[in-house]
Amino acid sequence: AALLLRSANDKHPNGLANGSDVVxxxxxxxxxxxxxxxxxCPNPTVFQKTLSVNDFYFGSPDWNFPMGHISFVGKLDGDTLKAGAPKIAPKWTLDLMGKHSLDFWLTSEDLPDPNNRVTINRDGDIVLQYKANNEEGHKRLIKKLESLMQQQTKCFIHGHECHEGLFARNLYLGQRIQLETSALDRNCKAHEVDNLYVVDGSFFCSSGAVNPALTIIANALRVGDHLLERMGARRAEPEMMATA
Structure with missing residues (x-):
């Protein structure tokens, strides 16, 4: 968005491909x-982030609106816990907590708001205006996970309840995505500039509640196929590997 806004000219005074003022x-x-x-019980897992839960992505019986995605985060240890711990917390305590921790990552969808925007000031610097939304769904997702953890049964291996409760919440904004779909057609071509295609996360109509990287890659490949067809080009076939 900043690149297009900085590319304003006589033909595009509001920024390149921004006649609709949505960029x-x-x-x-x-x-x-x-x-x-x-x-x-200790949690000696190495690839902890391989588990995820999407049961509440689109809501639950007690909440008819999307809440989001639950997964494990990369394994926490004493060093990562130290960043948010009181200075008087002993290192051995943090190390022990890390060895016994189950670490969850919760993501909720942000919703498009035309007043949340990127602009360029007179000096060419990026200015961000943003107000968080959909916070109620995220709060309910947190409560849902807390409730599920409290309902857990006894450990089949050790014969006792292993879980001790959830804490250490850290809420912050993560991956940024700008919405410009009304500036693009279905092939991600700008309406006003025939040779301008946008294949980063800007084509998303919402942020979703999962990592968008693979979707961005898949869409870029789709647009690439469209460009090959439009230009009458042929896809280069990989050379056949010689076999002995």
Missing amino acids: GRHYMGHTNSVLMALSK
């Missing part, structure tokens, strides 16, 4: 929380 608007970010539970 830079509908700025969105994921609303994320990190929650940690302590277990009486």
Whole structure:
């Protein structure tokens, strides 16, 4: 968005391809929380982030609106816990907590708002105007996870309840995505500039509640196929590898 806004000229006074004044608007970010539970049993996992829960992505019986995505975050340890711990907390305590922690990452969808936007000031600097939204859904997702952890049954291995509760919440804004869909057609070509295509996260109509990287990659490949077809070009076939 900033690149297009900085490219204003006589033909595009509001910025390149910005006749509709939507470029830079509908700025969105994921609303994320990190929650940690302590277990009486050690958690020696290495690839903890491979588990996720989307049961409440579109809501629940007690809330008819989307709440978001729950997954594990990369394993916390004493060093990462130290950043948010009181200075008097002993290092050995933080190390022990890290060895017994279950570490959750919660993501909720941010919603498009035309007043959340990126602009350029007179000096050419980026100015961000943003007000968070959809916070109620995220709060309910946190409460849902807390409730589920409280309902957990006894550990089949150790014969006792391993879970000790959730705490250490850290809420912040994460991945940024600008919405410019009304400036683009279905092939991500700008309406006003025939040779301008946008294939980053700007084509999203909402931020979603999961990492958008693979969707961005898939869409870029789709647009690439469209360009090959439009230009009458042929896809280069990979050379056949010689076999012995």
